[in-house]
Amino acid sequence: MLVISCIKQVPDTTQVKIDPVTNTLVREGIPFIVNPYDTHALEEGLALKDRYGLRSVAISMGPPNTVATLKKACALGVDEAILLSDRAFGGADTLATSQVLASAIERLAQQEEVGIVFCGKQTIDGDTAQVGPGIATRLGFTQLTLVDRIEWLDLDQKRIRVRRKLEGRHEIVEAPLPVVITAVRELNRPRYPTVPMRLSAELTEVTVWDNQVLNLDVETVGLKGSATWVSKIFSPERDQGEIIGDGIKDPVGTAHLLLDKMLSKDLLAL
Amino acid sequence: MQSHPYFMPLLFVAVLTFCYSCYQRLQLVTVGAAENRFDRPGERLAGVLSYAFGQKRVLSRPFGVNHFVLFWAFLLLLVANADFLWQGLFPGGGLSALPEGIRHPLEFAFDLVSLLALVSVTVALARRLFFAPSYLGNEYTKPRSGEALLILGMIATLMAAYFLMNAARLAPGEGSWQPVSRAVSLVMQGLPAATLEAVALTSWWVHAIVLLLFLNLLPRSKHMHILTAIPNCYFRSLDHPAVPPREEFQMGNRFGVSGVEQFSWKDLLDSFSCTECGRCQDLCPAHNTGKSLNPRRVVHDLKVNLLEKGGKPLIGPKEEGTSCEEALWDCTTCGACLSVCPVLIEHLPKIVKMRRHLVQEKARFPEELLNLFENMEQRSNPWGIAPSERGKWISVLEERDFKPGETEYLFFVGCAGSFDSRAKQTTLALATTLDRAGISWGILGKDEICCGDSVRRLGNEFVFDKMARGNVELFRERGVKKIVTACPHCFSTLKNDYKQYGIELEVVHHSELIAQLVRDGKLKAPKKASQGKVLFHDSCYLGRHNDTYTAPRAVIEAATGGTPGDFERNRENGFCCGAGGGRMWMEEQTGARINHERVKEALKQEPDTICVSCPYCMTMLEDGLKDQGAEKVRVKDIAEVMAEALNDR
Numbered sequence A: 001m002l003v004i005s006c007i008k009q010v011p012d013t014t015q016v017k018i019d020p021v022t023n024t025l026v027r028e029g030i031p032f033i034v035n036p037y038d039t040h041a042l043e044e045g046l047a048l049k050d051r052y053g054l055r056s057v058a059i060s061m062g063p064p065n066t067v068a069t070l071k072k073a074c075a076l077g078v079d080e081a082i083l084l085s086d087r088a089f090g091g092a093d094t095l096a097t098s099q100v101l102a103s104a105i106e107r108l109a110q111q112e113e114v115g116i117v118f119c120g121k122q123t124i125d126g127d128t129a130q131v132g133p134g135i136a137t138r139l140g141f142t143q144l145t146l147v148d149r150i151e152w153l154d155l156d157q158k159r160i161r162v163r164r165k166l167e168g169r170h171e172i173v174e175a176p177l178p179v180v181i182t183a184v185r186e187l188n189r190p191r192y193p194t195v196p197m198r199l200s201a202e203l204t205e206v207t208v209w210d211n212q213v214l215n216l217d218v219e220t221v222g223l224k225g226s227a228t229w230v231s232k233i234f235s236p237e238r239d240q241g242e243i244i245g246d247g248i249k250d251p252v253g254t255a256h257l258l259l260d261k262m263l264s265k266d267l268l269a270l
Numbered sequence B: 001m002q003s004h005p006y007f008m009p010l011l012f013v014a015v016l017t018f019c020y021s022c023y024q025r026l027q028l029v030t031v032g033a034a035e036n037r038f039d040r041p042g043e044r045l046a047g048v049l050s051y052a053f054g055q056k057r058v059l060s061r062p063f064g065v066n067h068f069v070l071f072w073a074f075l076l077l078l079v080a081n082a083d084f085l086w087q088g089l090f091p092g093g094g095l096s097a098l099p100e101g102i103r104h105p106l107e108f109a110f111d112l113v114s115l116l117a118l119v120s121v122t123v124a125l126a127r128r129l130f131f132a133p134s135y136l137g138n139e140y141t142k143p144r145s146g147e148a149l150l151i152l153g154m155i156a157t158l159m160a161a162y163f164l165m166n167a168a169r170l171a172p173g174e175g176s177w178q179p180v181s182r183a184v185s186l187v188m189q190g191l192p193a194a195t196l197e198a199v200a201l202t203s204w205w206v207h208a209i210v211l212l213l214f215l216n217l218l219p220r221s222k223h224m225h226i227l228t229a230i231p232n233c234y235f236r237s238l239d240h241p242a243v244p245p246r247e248e249f250q251m252g253n254r255f256g257v258s259g260v261e262q263f264s265w266k267d268l269l270d271s272f273s274c275t276e277c278g279r280c281q282d283l284c285p286a287h288n289t290g291k292s293l294n295p296r297r298v299v300h301d302l303k304v305n306l307l308e309k310g311g312k313p314l315i316g317p318k319e320e321g322t323s324c325e326e327a328l329w330d331c332t333t334c335g336a337c338l339s340v341c342p343v344l345i346e347h348l349p350k351i352v353k354m355r356r357h358l359v360q361e362k363a364r365f366p367e368e369l370l371n372l373f374e375n376m377e378q379r380s381n382p383w384g385i386a387p388s389e390r391g392k393w394i395s396v397l398e399e400r401d402f403k404p405g406e407t408e409y410l411f412f413v414g415c416a417g418s419f420d421s422r423a424k425q426t427t428l429a430l431a432t433t434l435d436r437a438g439i440s441w442g443i444l445g446k447d448e449i450c451c452g453d454s455v456r457r458l459g460n461e462f463v464f465d466k467m468a469r470g471n472v473e474l475f476r477e478r479g480v481k482k483i484v485t486a487c488p489h490c491f492s493t494l495k496n497d498y499k500q501y502g503i504e505l506e507v508v509h510h511s512e513l514i515a516q517l518v519r520d521g522k523l524k525a526p527k528k529a530s531q532g533k534v535l536f537h538d539s540c541y542l543g544r545h546n547d548t549y550t551a552p553r554a555v556i557e558a559a560t561g562g563t564p565g566d567f568e569r570n571r572e573n574g575f576c577c578g579a580g581g582g583r584m585w586m587e588e589q590t591g592a593r594i595n596h597e598r599v600k601e602a603l604k605q606e607p608d609t610i611c612v613s614c615p616y617c618m619t620m621l622e623d624g625l626k627d628q629g630a631e632k633v634r635v636k637d638i639a640e641v642m643a644e645a646l647n648d649r
Helices: A036-052 A066-077 A096-111 A131-139 A195-201 A251-262 B007-029 B041-053 B066-091 B100-130 B142-169 B179-187 B194-221 B222-234 B265-273 B280-282 B293-308 B325-330 B336-340 B348-362 B368-379 B393-395 B414-419 B420-435 B454-456 B461-478 B488-495 B497-501 B511-517 B550-560 B594-603 B615-627 B637-646
Strands: A002-006 A009-010 A032-034 A055-061 A079-084 A114-120 A143-156 A159-166 A169-176 A177-185 A207-208 B409-411 B482-485 B506-509 B532-537 B609-612 B635-636
Touching: A002 A036, A002 A096, A002 A131, A002 B594, A009 B348, A032 A036, A036 A143, A036 A177, A036 B550, A055 A096, A055 B066, A066 A079, A066 B325, A079 A096, A096 A114, A096 A131, A114 A131, A131 A143, A131 A177, A131 B293, A143 A169, A159 B100, A159 B393, A169 B142, B007 B265, B041 B222, B066 B100, B066 B194, B066 B348, B066 B414, B066 B609, B100 B142, B100 B179, B100 B368, B194 B222, B194 B325, B222 B265, B222 B532, B222 B594, B265 B293, B280 B293, B280 B336, B293 B348, B325 B348, B336 B348, B348 B454, B368 B461, B393 B414, B393 B420, B393 B488, B393 B550, B409 B420, B414 B615, B420 B511, B420 B615, B420 B635, B420 B637, B454 B461, B454 B488, B461 B497, B482 B488, B482 B511, B488 B497, B488 B506, B506 B511, B511 B550, B511 B637, B532 B550, B594 B615, B609 B615, B609 B637, B635 B637
Parallel strands: A002 A055, A002 A114, A055 A079, A079 A207, A114 A177, A143 A177, B409 B482, B482 B506, B532 B609, B609 B635
Antiparallel strands: A009 A032, A143 A159, A159 A169
16 A cells, blocks of 8 residues: 655745845745655655555656655655656646646556645745645545544554544545545654665655656646745735733723724724 | 792793783784774884873873873883792792892882882772772762772782792891891791791782782773783874764775774774773763763773674663664764773764764654754755855945955854854954954855764764865865864864865864964954853864964953953863764753853852853853843853954944
């Protein structure tokens, strides 16, 4: 049975700046990293490999330099790394991205049964959290988002029970395999690559699938297949704030002033 | 006297078993990996003269005098005992066949030296029994104290037997050249000749048997050091500080050490040279604060593991013959063990080699290091701050890029100096001080990458290797020749570790450069800035690892007009702040906190200011003072003290 981890190479956002003139991301000289949430998706796939002997595969869609990210996955111990790369896939939004990833997973499923697909809950560059659910919907897999713990996995019964981390509460849910799970940071502690694994990863060939392999309608992938496109990136301007009341001398009065203000601006409804 | 028929076979068997034990151990040492310790024979011999025959380090502690006496007595008595055995085989041969003019002075010397040996052995026995220092009486030494007492007892017996044997044979009025034996003979005066002969024979046999037992006990006890200490001094590391060698990152290689055979033969010889004197453990900051690490234990466990031919894991559970992981992570790499060991055992490189195995082959390390390793690899600084921020501190001054061919000194600011808000103040103080002296300096700004000190000491050689290669390439590209840095960790790494990358740089620590500028008259503090009562804390990587003790003190003196006070433990005996060896980035969960210990030591003297020369020490001591509720004591870098004096108009 396969356990697939979907990972994305993202710019190290702590180092990304927005060019104030062109309103685009300044990417020059910015190193790429594995999307932090995806490192947890990867780790969980590897943990299941270690524990149940499942075959672990990492897939990523991106330009050819994404090979670097997949080699990191190899250094951590995945059995196979597949890069989905084609000019036609470029400029994709989450809709088009999930289309390509789902089709690659389908292709893998033709060879071997897919049990679990792990994704990070979201990426740190797009922050949409849509690709995981997108894949699940396209494949007809059950989607278990925001998972912070796998309670148990029963490979005979082909069922899984997980804990979801929601705002202020946890939710324990059970589902039949196959499933798509999106990982939050609390799911695990990613491993560190050993040197022998790093060295062998450098020699490992990363499988590349382009659209000749996946054979998708070009209208459904890349920029053409995207329902959204970015027209402008900017830091929102904020109106000058104002200081109301005197909080230290009159906290109750100030609280009333604040409430009135919020009501008048329709930020609150009674 | 007739040769006893039993003596020859006895001697034969004893010498044979002794040789066999030695051969066995030598075989074990050759299990180790190759390492060239045969170069520069002149320098090596000079070291043997001073460390072994001069007992330089032994004498650094008051009680070492006793060992000095015993050591030289042993050397001389080696001749006497060889003669004793020879005459056992061939009575009337050996020294007794020499003319009186040579024989008598020799006998005089042996007589006197035997007394000295007897006295110092008695003193040693008394010390062990009645006033043992704490490091000889702990859970580790106690089980082996019996062995020490046995050996001392044997030596005392040998001496006593020697005097009795001589005295019983002295004819009345004879032996004026053997004053001690003669004194003993006076006590025995009047005994019948047969009794005297019986005493002589018995003491001869006691002497013979104890001597042969002693010979055979040597290789099987800590007294093996009698045989190995001198070679160990000869084969010592001539590099100071002793930096473990680079690793070659190729498929099929092993990384670090997880079994005795991966250590070098010198590492293994070290284990047979340990005298269990306990000085390393006495100085070790980890051991002193109740942690798992005891450097003496590490060496002892290596020996036990080797004797069991690697039958148990080298790194594993807490038991004899195995070093536990916790102990290996406790090390602050302060180098106290290295600097104090009388026989020049290299404890620290062994710990780093074992860490290398844990990190690189097992990916097993305290969890807080995961972030450090990722940050170092990804953003080349421990905090994971964007590299583009590295040069930001300079924005308060003019831009000062290092220009190839124009700038004299590269100011290697380092991670702390670039990113840590407190250390940035030191950086600025140094920058303004250099400007006042008219020194030409520049920085690499965002191009500078971490020197890699922490990752190297933590055993992450793979990441260190990348950083070192990156920096070396950058230095070559920009034509950097001279470097000044305010961090002893950057200083030592660039100066010593980078040599392994084929680059020899003229690296100075800011204390040395400022002291030089003061001496040259280029820096004159217009008014001495009083800092109240000042104590200076030695940084391990500046002091012990690089022998720089006077420069920082000279800077303080030039700036304040007064000689700074010293901690109780200072210079070679200094006590680490607790942050070296990557400990800066780790939790300290066991025992007392090292920085608390150090701060308490300072507070005894009620200082107003503690001066440091290292950003790590700064953090550790400031935190320690806060925790002890003594924030009123200020911690200042020597550069800050100097800058204050310069600006104090």
